[in-house]
Amino acid sequence: MTVTPAPLACQNLHVRYDSVPVLRGLDLTLPPGRITVFVGSNGCGKSTLLKSFARLLAPDQGTVLLNGRDIAQQSSAQVARALSMLPQSATAPEGLTVHDLVRLGRYPHQNWLRQWSREDEAQVDAALHDTGLSALRDRPVDTLSGGQRQRAWIAMTLAQDAPVMLLDEPTTYLDLAHQIEVLDLIDRLNVERGKTVVMVLHDLNLAARYAHHMVALRDGAVVAAGAPAEVMDVALVKRVFDLDCQIIADPLFGTPLCVPFGKGRRPPASS
Amino acid sequence: MAGADMIRPSRAWRFGAFSRRPPGPALGRLAVLIGLLLVVAVLSLCAGQHWLSPAEVLRALTGQGRESDALVINLLRLPRVVLALLAGGALGVAGLLLQTLVRNPLASPDLLGVGPGAAAAAVLFLAYGAGVVSPGWLPVAAIAGALSCGAAVYALAWKGGVTPLRLVLTGVAVASLASAVTTFVLVRGPANATLSAYVWLTGSVFGATWTDIARLAAWLAPLGIGMALLARHAAIAGLGDELAQGLGQRVEAMRALLLTLAVAMAGAAVSCTGPLAFTGLIAPHLARRLIGHSFGVAAWASAAIGGLLVMVADLSGRVLFAPRDLPAGIFVAALGAAFFVQLMIRARHRAD
Numbered sequence: 001m002t003v004t005p006a007p008l009a010c011q012n013l014h015v016r017y018d019s020v021p022v023l024r025g026l027d028l029t030l031p032p033g034r035i036t037v038f039v040g041s042n043g044c045g046k047s048t049l050l051k052s053f054a055r056l057l058a059p060d061q062g063t064v065l066l067n068g069r070d071i072a073q074q075s076s077a078q079v080a081r082a083l084s085m086l087p088q089s090a091t092a093p094e095g096l097t098v099h100d101l102v103r104l105g106r107y108p109h110q111n112w113l114r115q116w117s118r119e120d121e122a123q124v125d126a127a128l129h130d131t132g133l134s135a136l137r138d139r140p141v142d143t144l145s146g147g148q149r150q151r152a153w154i155a156m157t158l159a160q161d162a163p164v165m166l167l168d169e170p171t172t173y174l175d176l177a178h179q180i181e182v183l184d185l186i187d188r189l190n191v192e193r194g195k196t197v198v199m200v201l202h203d204l205n206l207a208a209r210y211a212h213h214m215v216a217l218r219d220g221a222v223v224a225a226g227a228p229a230e231v232m233d234v235a236l237v238k239r240v241f242d243l244d245c246q247i248i249a250d251p252l253f254g255t256p257l258c259v260p261f262g263k264g265r266r267p268p269a270s271s
Numbered sequence: 272m273a274g275a276d277m278i279r280p281s282r283a284w285r286f287g288a289f290s291r292r293p294p295g296p297a298l299g300r301l302a303v304l305i306g307l308l309l310v311v312a313v314l315s316l317c318a319g320q321h322w323l324s325p326a327e328v329l330r331a332l333t334g335q336g337r338e339s340d341a342l343v344i345n346l347l348r349l350p351r352v353v354l355a356l357l358a359g360g361a362l363g364v365a366g367l368l369l370q371t372l373v374r375n376p377l378a379s380p381d382l383l384g385v386g387p388g389a390a391a392a393a394v395l396f397l398a399y400g401a402g403v404v405s406p407g408w409l410p411v412a413a414i415a416g417a418l419s420c421g422a423a424v425y426a427l428a429w430k431g432g433v434t435p436l437r438l439v440l441t442g443v444a445v446a447s448l449a450s451a452v453t454t455f456v457l458v459r460g461p462a463n464a465t466l467s468a469y470v471w472l473t474g475s476v477f478g479a480t481w482t483d484i485a486r487l488a489a490w491l492a493p494l495g496i497g498m499a500l501l502a503r504h505a506a507i508a509g510l511g512d513e514l515a516q517g518l519g520q521r522v523e524a525m526r527a528l529l530l531t532l533a534v535a536m537a538g539a540a541v542s543c544t545g546p547l548a549f550t551g552l553i554a555p556h557l558a559r560r561l562i563g564h565s566f567g568v569a570a571w572a573s574a575a576i577g578g579l580l581v582m583v584a585d586l587s588g589r590v591l592f593a594p595r596d597l598p599a600g601i602f603v604a605a606l607g608a609a610f611f612v613q614l615m616i617r618a619r620h621r622a623d
Contacts, residue, residue, distance in 0.1 A: 056513055080519025087513040094376065095564035103292070107507050108519035112500060116283050116292035140564070160518065 005068025007032050007082070007164050007196050008053055012062035015045075015052050022048045024220045025062070030213065035190050035197040037211035039204055041241050045220040046200045047088070047168055053198060054085035054166050080108035083164035084157035088172060092141040098152045099137040102127055105159030127158040130193070131185060147178030154185060158193075165189070167199040171206070179203070183210050204241075208232055208255045216240045232256040297563035297572075304562065304575045308356075311579060315352045315586045316344060320594065354479040355585050355599070356578035357487050358540035359550055363577020364498060364570055365537035366551030367558065371509040371566065372529055373435035379552035380537030382442040383530070384420030386546040387449035389538060392416020393545070394453045394468045398460035409471075410486065410542040417538030420445055425530060432523050434512075474545030474600030476585050483543050490539040497532050498570065505529055506566035547600050549607025550577050556614065580606065 008030045015023040022045045030036045038046035051057045052064055055071050064071045066082055074082075084105070092101050105127070106120045114120075128134045131151040136144065141152050150170060157165055170186065171179040187210055189195045201207040207214060208228040216223045216231065218240050224231040237245045237258055245260040261267070284291045294301070316328045323331070323340060330336030331344040362380060370378045381387060396412035425433060428441040453472070457465055504525050507515050516522050537551060558572035584602035591597075 051513075054517060056516055075519075076516070076521050077519040080517065085513070085517035087511075087517070090511070090514055093371070093374070093509050093564065095559055097564070100565045104507060104510065104518065107503070110503065112503070113288050114290050115503060116290045117285070118283075120290070121283060121292075157517075 005065070006030060007067055008198065009065040010049075010052070010059075010062065011065065013049075013052060013059050013064065014061040015048055015057055016060045017048060017057075021060075022220050023052065023059075026220075026222055028215065028222065028225065030196070030198055032196050033190075033194055034212040035187065035199070035210055036213040036215060037207040038198075038200045038215045038217060039207045039240065040217035040223075044217040044240075046215075046217050048220075049215075049217065050085075050166055050168050050198065050200050054083065055079055056085065056087075077108045080160065080162065082162055083166060084160040084162040085166040086153050086157050086168065086170060088168040090153050092149075092152075094142055095140050096142075097138050097140055098133055098144070098155070099124070099128070101141050101152055102133075102137075102155045102159050105156040105161075108160060123159050123161050127155040130158060130189065131155040145178075146174050147181050150174060150178070150182050151185060154182070154189075158189065163194075164196045164198065167197070169200050169202060171201065171203070179206065186210070204232075204237070204258050205250070208257065209250060209253050228256055229254075232258070294563060294565070294568045297565075297568045300562045301568065301572060301575070304572060304579075308575055308579050308582075311582050311586065312352050312356070315355075315582055316348050318586060318590050319343065319348060350479040350481055350484055351476045351585060352582060353484050354476045354487070354543060355581040357484065357491060358476065358544045358547065359554070359577035359579070359581030360574035361487075361491055361494075361536045361540035361577070362547060362550040362581075363554030363558070363573035363575075364495075365533040365540070366577070367555035367566075367569055367573040368498075368505060368529060368533040368536075369551070370555050371505055372526060372533070373439055374509060374511060375435070375439065376556065377552070378439070379549070380533065380541075381446060381546070381548065381551070382439060383424050383534055384442055384445040384449055385417045385534055385537040386541055386548060387446040387453070388420025389413040389417040389541045390472055390546055391420075391449040391452040391456075393471050393542075394456045394460070394464075397468045397471065398456050398464040401464065410483070413542035414490075414538045416449075417541055418534060420449055421530070421534035421538070425527070433526065470598060471545045472600075473598040474541075474547035474603065475588075475598030476544055476581065477596060477598070479543075487539055487543050491536065494532055494536050494539070498536075501525075501529060501532070502567050502570060505570075509566065544581075545598075545600055547581060547603050549603050549610075550580055553607055553610050554580060556610070 006029045010026055010028050013023055013026040038049055040046045048057060052059060066074060066079060071079060102124050106123060128137055131154055133151055133155055136148065141149055144152060170182055174182060183206060186197055190197050211228055214228045214231055215225045216236060223240055224236055232247065234245060234247055237243055243260050245258045247256050247258055250257040282293055284293055313325055313328065317323050317325060327336055327340055328344060331340040334341060365380045369380060369382060370376055392415055393409060393413040396409055400412065424438065424442045424445045428437040430437065457468060504520060507518055507520050508525055508529060512522050554577035555569065555573045557576045558569050562568055562572035580603060581599055584599040584606065587602045588597035588599050
């Protein structure tokens with residue numbers, strides 16, 4: 001009996017950025033069909049880890065495995081058909097319409113002859129539909145609101161039709177309502193389309209709510225990895241963010257909720 | 272919602288394995304543009320020292336008219352029109368390609384040192400080479416200058432890869448060095464070469480010969496085919512490195528290939544006409560704004576608008592100050608300046 005390898009894993013991963021070591025020997029296996037979220041303070045290496053998984057950065061040592069094989073040994077188009085990557089703060093060329101942008105997501109499936117097959121059209125329509133952008137398809141991307149724009153980018157990576165989606169801080173620059181809207185969309189893609197999602201999130205509480213699997217990083221090493229309810233506690237927050245807090249249960253979802261307190265303002269003594 | 276999706280008719284050109292998405296309304300706008308191009312082309316054939324009616328032009332072209340008319344049309348006016356179309360079209364496409372690659376609407380072929388490089392080489396040739404070898408070698412010298420400046424910019428910007436920002440900054444430095452060479456030769460070179468150098472530096476299509484056109488067409492044909500084959504890759508490159516790589520593009524190799532294409536196209540055009548500054552900057556802007564933003568459509572439109580611009584500039588130069596014949600470069604530059612200011616004002620209003 002053969003065991004299907006995990007879509008993404010890394011072994012002894014070392015990555016340098018301008019000769020400064022950022023990741024120091026990481027071993028991770030990401031669960032298939034689940035949402036994995038990387039958390040950690042600024043500069044802990046979570047974005048670098050995501051970029052390494054997307055093959056945007058080459059490892060110094062160690063390997064990234066995509067479907068059980070070294071990602072560096074696979075062709076660019078092959079990788080692009082297996083995983084899609086949405087970088088942080090992507091900007092579209094001025095004037096490009098939503099439909100034109102989403103269409104570009106079909107690139108790894110096309111060649112000179114085949115540039116708008118029935119499959120291309122069906123995938124683009126489905127991506128627009130699933131992100132609620134069908135009515136906005138002819139609008140230039142740069143005239144959309146922040147939340148709509150982020151959905152357009154997600155639609156583009158969705159049209160890429162890869163089983164794994166990597167997203168680098170998909171909620172940056174969005175107000176709270178749009179953050180929830182985008183995360184709900186990603187959650188829905190995981191449930192309905194069975195996407196394996198790997199993302200970096202800044203907000204620990206939103207990470208705890210949406211992640212099935214949480215990876216906490218500090219100084220380029222993994223501090224803890226597992227279900228948020230199992231790994232996220234006062235000691236972890238202290239180690240990862242250098243922050244004191246209390247952990248309570250999210251009144252809606254039951255996931256851990258971090259209530260931080262700093263060195264300054266203290267709660268009024270109630271007793 | 273799903274219902275709204277359903278009633279939308281599917282639009283596609285599909286024959287066997289071949290499939291394309293039709294450009295939609297942009298196709299109609301493109302057709303209007305081509306129509307305008309033809310009108311101006313006919314007008315350019317009519318206008319000159321003496322006016323010929325469109326009917327006379329047609330007779331001359333088909334070899335039925337007066338012999339003197341046929342001579343004027345076939346030897347003087349038609350080569351100018353064809354050269355204007357080819358050179359303007361090539362500059363337009365090269366400009367669009369560069370603006371897409373460096374993701375900056377203010378980029379132009381001159382950014383990679385194409386214009387300044389060609390100018391420096393041409394002026395050096397006029398000052399020191401013209402007496403030694405046949406003046407027919409001038410375009411060869413110019414294209415060599417353009418290509419070597421482009422190559423120098425790329426090589427100097429290389430640091431484990433080339434980022435658009437490094438490319439732009441290096442381009443400014445190399446272009447400025449090339450301009451210094453041009454100025455030095457103009458000031459210190461032989462006086463009799465200076466005047467012809469100035470005329471060349473303005474850029475014009477007068478004195479165009481069928482030999483020039485054949486040579487330019489021979490250059491541009493393979494480049495045009497390359498462009499048609501690589502258009503979909505250029506659109507992806509325009510998304511920026513991380514997205515392009517995420518979509519499976521081999522970013523660095525494709526950038527080198529597309530830059531070479533742009534520099535060779537612009538270099539070939541400039542070697543026959545002189546710099547024609549601004550054509551490569553304005554044509555893509557107008558193309559995107561008036562016709563459409565997706566790369567394939569914008570490329571055709573840039574070519575048409577580039578050709579139209581140079582043709583209009585040449586026509587103005589012939590008609591407005593008749594009987595004097597002024598170089599097209601003057602009018603392209605004037606149009607360019609006006610357009611640039613308008614662009615800045617628009618951008619400022621949008622920023623407010």
